[in-house]
Amino acid sequence: MITYRLEKAEPLSVLEIDNNFRELEQRIKTLEDHATPTKLTIEQQEDVLIFKTNAETISHVVLPKFQPIFKGAWKQLTSYHIGCWVTTDQKLYACQSPHTSTQEFEPNFWQLIFEGGNNA
DSSP states (O other), X not given: OOOOHHHHTSOOOHHHXXXXXXXXXXXXXXXXXXXXXXOEEEEEETTEEEEEETTEEEXXXXXXOOOXXXXXXXXTTOXXXXXXXXXXXXXXXXXXXXXXXXXXXXXXXXXXXXXXXXXX
16 A cells, blocks of 8 residues: 555655555556557547547547638738638639738639639
């Protein structure tokens, strides 16, 4: 049994400290002797990741849903990051690379999502 200073309400003796280390060492040895190999597996079901060890579920993680951030019309000297959507020249674009826009629209930072028609 481990002796705790707070429970004893006075400092531990050298013997009590040694006994605590012996107890911990024995507990670690027991764990090592009886350890079973664990295999971590991760399954995905729709928007949830399921973590399992030895076929036993240990955790579920709900994946975040992507929600674009519509910024309206593209603007000069504006900071954009992945997930920002803008319009320019009747086209809808999604930002592919974080950047600050320059004086001209630079298509290499953007992915075309939709191209509008001419209503004339």
